[in-house]
Amino acid sequence: MTEHPLDLIFHPRAVALVGVPSNGAAGGPGWGFLTSLLDQKFQERHPLYPVNPKMTEVEGLTCYPSLLDTPDPVDHVISLVPASAAPALVEQVLQKHVRSVHFYTAGFSETGDPALAQVEAAMVAKLRAAGVRVIGPNSLGLYVPEAGLAFMNGFPREPGNVMVVSQSGANAGDVIFNLARRGVRFSKGISFGNGIDLRSYDFFNYAAEDDQTEVVTAYIEGVQDGRRFFEAVKHCAAVKPVILLKGGLSSVGARAARSHTGSLAGSIQVFDAMCRQAGAMRAENMEELHDLVIAVNTSVRHVRGTGIAVVGIGGGYGVLASDAIALEGLDVPELSEATQEELREFAVPGTSVNNPVDTFVRAPADLERMIRAVGRSEVIDAAFVNPTFGQPTGTLPREEVERRAAEAARQSAELLARVQEETGTAMVAVTRDRGAPGPGGEEFLLEAYRRGVAVYPSVARAARAIARIRDWRAQREGLPDIF
Amino acid sequence: MTEHPLDLIFHPRAVALVGVPSNGAAGGPGWGFLTSLLDQKFQERHPLYPVNPKMTEVEGLTCYPSLLDTPDPVDHVISLVPASAAPALVEQVLQKHVRSVHFYTAGFSETGDPALAQVEAAMVAKLRAAGVRVIGPNSLGLYVPEAGLAFMNGFPREPGNVMVVSQSGANAGDVIFNLARRGVRFSKGISFGNGIDLRSYDFFNYAAEDDQTEVVTAYIEGVQDGRRFFEAVKHCAAVKPVILLKGGLSSVGARAARSHTGSLAGSIQVFDAMCRQAGAMRAENMEELHDLVIAVNTSVRHVRGTGIAVVGIGGGYGVLASDAIALEGLDVPELSEATQEELREFAVPGTSVNNPVDTFVRAPADLERMIRAVGRSEVIDAAFVNPTFGQPTGTLPREEVERRAAEAARQSAELLARVQEETGTAMVAVTRDRGAPGPGGEEFLLEAYRRGVAVYPSVARAARAIARIRDWRAQREGLPDIF
Numbered sequence: 001m002t003e004h005p006l007d008l009i010f011h012p013r014a015v016a017l018v019g020v021p022s023n024g025a026a027g028g029p030g031w032g033f034l035t036s037l038l039d040q041k042f043q044e045r046h047p048l049y050p051v052n053p054k055m056t057e058v059e060g061l062t063c064y065p066s067l068l069d070t071p072d073p074v075d076h077v078i079s080l081v082p083a084s085a086a087p088a089l090v091e092q093v094l095q096k097h098v099r100s101v102h103f104y105t106a107g108f109s110e111t112g113d114p115a116l117a118q119v120e121a122a123m124v125a126k127l128r129a130a131g132v133r134v135i136g137p138n139s140l141g142l143y144v145p146e147a148g149l150a151f152m153n154g155f156p157r158e159p160g161n162v163m164v165v166s167q168s169g170a171n172a173g174d175v176i177f178n179l180a181r182r183g184v185r186f187s188k189g190i191s192f193g194n195g196i197d198l199r200s201y202d203f204f205n206y207a208a209e210d211d212q213t214e215v216v217t218a219y220i221e222g223v224q225d226g227r228r229f230f231e232a233v234k235h236c237a238a239v240k241p242v243i244l245l246k247g248g249l250s251s252v253g254a255r256a257a258r259s260h261t262g263s264l265a266g267s268i269q270v271f272d273a274m275c276r277q278a279g280a281m282r283a284e285n286m287e288e289l290h291d292l293v294i295a296v297n298t299s300v301r302h303v304r305g306t307g308i309a310v311v312g313i314g315g316g317y318g319v320l321a322s323d324a325i326a327l328e329g330l331d332v333p334e335l336s337e338a339t340q341e342e343l344r345e346f347a348v349p350g351t352s353v354n355n356p357v358d359t360f361v362r363a364p365a366d367l368e369r370m371i372r373a374v375g376r377s378e379v380i381d382a383a384f385v386n387p388t389f390g391q392p393t394g395t396l397p398r399e400e401v402e403r404r405a406a407e408a409a410r411q412s413a414e415l416l417a418r419v420q421e422e423t424g425t426a427m428v429a430v431t432r433d434r435g436a437p438g439p440g441g442e443e444f445l446l447e448a449y450r451r452g453v454a455v456y457p458s459v460a461r462a463a464r465a466i467a468r469i470r471d472w473r474a475q476r477e478g479l480p481d482i483f
Numbered sequence: 484m485t486e487h488p489l490d491l492i493f494h495p496r497a498v499a500l501v502g503v504p505s506n507g508a509a510g511g512p513g514w515g516f517l518t519s520l521l522d523q524k525f526q527e528r529h530p531l532y533p534v535n536p537k538m539t540e541v542e543g544l545t546c547y548p549s550l551l552d553t554p555d556p557v558d559h560v561i562s563l564v565p566a567s568a569a570p571a572l573v574e575q576v577l578q579k580h581v582r583s584v585h586f587y588t589a590g591f592s593e594t595g596d597p598a599l600a601q602v603e604a605a606m607v608a609k610l611r612a613a614g615v616r617v618i619g620p621n622s623l624g625l626y627v628p629e630a631g632l633a634f635m636n637g638f639p640r641e642p643g644n645v646m647v648v649s650q651s652g653a654n655a656g657d658v659i660f661n662l663a664r665r666g667v668r669f670s671k672g673i674s675f676g677n678g679i680d681l682r683s684y685d686f687f688n689y690a691a692e693d694d695q696t697e698v699v700t701a702y703i704e705g706v707q708d709g710r711r712f713f714e715a716v717k718h719c720a721a722v723k724p725v726i727l728l729k730g731g732l733s734s735v736g737a738r739a740a741r742s743h744t745g746s747l748a749g750s751i752q753v754f755d756a757m758c759r760q761a762g763a764m765r766a767e768n769m770e771e772l773h774d775l776v777i778a779v780n781t782s783v784r785h786v787r788g789t790g791i792a793v794v795g796i797g798g799g800y801g802v803l804a805s806d807a808i809a810l811e812g813l814d815v816p817e818l819s820e821a822t823q824e825e826l827r828e829f830a831v832p833g834t835s836v837n838n839p840v841d842t843f844v845r846a847p848a849d850l851e852r853m854i855r856a857v858g859r860s861e862v863i864d865a866a867f868v869n870p871t872f873g874q875p876t877g878t879l880p881r882e883e884v885e886r887r888a889a890e891a892a893r894q895s896a897e898l899l900a901r902v903q904e905e906t907g908t909a910m911v912a913v914t915r916d917r918g919a920p921g922p923g924g925e926e927f928l929l930e931a932y933r934r935g936v937a938v939y940p941s942v943a944r945a946a947r948a949i950a951r952i953r954d955w956r957a958q959r960e961g962l963p964d965i966f
Contacts, residue, residue: 106834110798166799167799168797168798168799168800168802169797169799170796170797170798170799170800171797171799171800171803173797173917174800174915174916174917177917178916178917181917219799221799221802245803247799247802247803247806248802248805248806249806250805250806250808250809250810251809252805252806252808252809252814252815253802253803253805253806253809255805255815255817256793256798256801256802256804256805256815256835256839257802259798259835259837260798260799260801260802260835261798261799285803285806285807285943286803286916287916287941287943290916310739313653314651314652314653314654314656315593315651315653315739315742315743315744316649316650316651316652316653316654316702316704316730316743316744317651317653317654317657318739318743319651319704319730319731319736319739319740319743320654320728320730320736320768320769321739322731322733322735322736322738322739323730323731323732323733323735323736323768324768325735326733326734326735326736327733331735332735332738332739334738351589352739352742352743354742356739432657433657433661433769433770433773434656434657434660434661434664458770460768460770
């Protein structure tokens with residue numbers, strides 16, 4: 001790994017948590033930072049110093065009266081102090097030779113008050129002059145599983161290949177929690193809020209070089225320096241898939257963005273054109289961001305043609321699936337006579353074999369044969385398959401029911417991965433919108449993703465992901481191939 | 484309840500299941516019908532006669548060699564025999580004075596084979612001449628919880644106010660399973676497949692008169708008699724909300740519909756115009772069908788204006804929510820200075836109170852006060868609120884964690900219902916797309932629905948439901964008010 005100045009911020013030797021709430025306020029704002037760090041076991045690897053003059057101990061850790069009382073060195077400070085106390089903390093940070101400060105603290109330029117914006121500007125000027133980098137203010141800061149840093153409880157502890165850059169902490173949380181459940185793991189997560197020093201483009205430039213990051217996704221409200229933003233996105237998107245979601249594209253959304261991060265939101269047309277020129281993908285909403293991250297980390301990224309096979313139970317399901325696929329400009333081509341002949345061997349008489357293929361079969365093994373025949377078809381680029389992993393009923397104890405369902409789910413995922421590898425056709429699992437996933441649902445998601453099989457909650461979302469990947473490849477003509 | 488000829492079909496005194504698979508084929512096609520009926524406990528109320536010459540007993544019930552050997556009377560026959568055996572069964576049905584036959588049996592006109600279509604036509608002609616009504620062929624038949632009839636395992640046993648009419652059994656299953664989990668219950672469900680005798684319009688006409696049905700939703704592939712279909716929809720939509728989903732609106736979907744139910748699908752424009760003229764809602768996809776059923780059974784049906792309050796944690800969430808709401812032509816208006824003043828009492832400094840409202844609060848009780856203040860605002864027609872019911876952690880046993888979460892979820896739903904009633908503003912719960920609902924999620928769905936509070940899985944879907952209800956009300960001008 002090349003040494004990059006930001007690596008130091010992502011891998012601090014010691015962290016001070018200044019303004020940690022007193023025990024009485026446990027559960028209140030700010031408390032989550034301490035428990036998030038404990039959840040990641042940061043304190044088992046490096047010193048973690050809570051600072052609050054009213055306590056001497058918190059959650060088993062020594063609590064210090066001030067930052068200046070903590071042992072040396074402290075590389076990274078997380079500021080939970082109120083805005084009014086922030087300037088005094090800045091002085092201590094300079095005295096302590098801290099390398100980076102993350103201001104969870106809000107109440108500066110995003111309030112729209114010019115006096116507070118000036119306080120913010122003066123703080124960053126002082127810190128920058130001393131070489132101290134700033135994350136925030138008005139931000140949740142860093143998630144670096146490898147280093148044991150996190151800003152919410154329950155983020156995965158094991159690292160992965162996706163970097164999340166976000167102007168909003170809660171949105172970063174939505175991305176990380178949603179995708180984690182679908183098997184994705186993360187190299188770094190950054191909530192940078194007002195971005196008075198480190199901004200989205202710093203993180204894109206870093207991501208381009210970071211060996212641990214293979215995919216970059218970002219939630220952006222305001223672009224503070226259009227030229228540098230564009231150059232950084234382009235630099236990064238030349239070598240890694242970059243998926244951007246822009247908030248504030250409507251006028252009401254833009255007003256909300258102003259009061260959230262003080263951002264001046266631009267038009268959808270300008271942002272869209274920028275993404276296209278830079279070779280990045282623009283997600284239209286949060287769901288699409290999630291779905292595109294899944295796409296670039298599974299076989300969906302390789303889909304080049306428009307031929308989709310619909311393989312699922314029920315003729316009506318096939319009809320609606322075809323409509324949804326057509327809406328995305330993709331096709332549900334008829335299968336060749338030879339393929340249909342092969343499928344007829346396993347199909348229940350009266351069910352369709354010409355695509356959509358009705359997989360109402362007599363024996364479970366027939367399902368695999370049908371999927372394989374479909375995967376081998378020359379007109380098919382991706383097969384949408386309803387995963388089945390039975391829902392054992394009866395009087396078994398709940399734990400046993402869940403154990404069996406999990407095992408069946410893993411086998412079902414393994415089957416799709418096997419056929420995908422054998423046939424070279426992307427297998428895409430599409431779950432039915434019947435409400436909560438039954439037992440085994442979570443295991444299926446994890447195992448399928450691990451094996452490179454995408455799982456989407458509807459045909460519409462699966463088709464959309466494929467269409468977006470195809471658009472993106474087309475718009476990148478002239479840029480280096482990533483996949 | 485007025486006596487309607489179809490009431491007899493929905494409430495048979497005795498049912499024969501002809502062609503029930505032998506024990507060796509348990510789990511195979513057809514077996515589900517027996518277990519569905521057992522699941523509904525039909526046999527505890529009325530005789531249920533399995534018929535199969537190879538068995539004398541099945542699942543504890545006497546099995547008869549032929550329909551003619553069953554005791555009298557048999558009102559309703561469910562045919563699981565192969566297509567080739569169907570004409571012989573028709574003769575027995577006539578001899579036995581059965582009132583209605585449901586052909587699960589497929590392999591007739593939907594195959595595209597003119598000879599098979601002729602067999603189908605001859606069968607229906609004979610049965611109709613004798614006054615026997617036919618459901619199907621190629622269909623899953625009837626779900627009447629009150630009578631103990633069902634065609635899939637796990638359908639709710641208690642009746643409700645929604646009638647589901649579907650040309651596809653699997654799609655009817657998707658509707659019933661999805662909505663049941665969200666609290667909806669059903670008066671009748673009908674999968675009518677090829678519809679050679681009883682068709683969608685018969686069921687719409689019935690639904691218009693049926694006291695137990697307050698809402699009608701249908702999945703349609705082909706409209707066999709446009710005039711009668713239109714008149715029936717109009718008749719029904721004059722007095723009850725009717726939500727229609729049309730499959731086969733794309734050319735690939737239309738091809739799939741032809742091979743599924745032999746239907747000739749029409750254009751989206753024609754169908755849309757028909758819905759508007761008749762005063763029905765056209766759902767664009769299965770999700771929207773689900774969401775509109777929720778809308779017409781909760782306070783969403785009363786929303787008249789465009790003013791939406793976004794009440795949730797995180798500024799970025801509010802920005803994206805505003806964008807999604809604007810996309811549906813709705814507004815996120817600024818709150819009056821007085822309302823903002825009131826909200827500032829509870830809000831954490833630095834968070835937004837002007838709408839979107841950031842409900843990052845210090846004490847749980849503050850949440851209720853904030854929602855109430857928003858609900859009282861004159862510019863707000865509906866408030867989108869993230870339900871919170873804590874996720875208790877720690878070392879408690881799993882059952883205890885779930886019990887507490889369920890209790891908290893019920894209280895959270897009750898809170899929204901209380902504020903909704905007090906303020907007259909629709910409260911709409913929007914869950915965050917963070918993956919699986921935690922413990923309490925199911926209880927929240929059920930309790931909120933029971934109290935007239937809609938729950939949607941995203942802001943986009945909540946906004947869409949409100950926009951559709953408003954469109955529908957506008958297009959009904961001149962028709963009687965339903966809400």
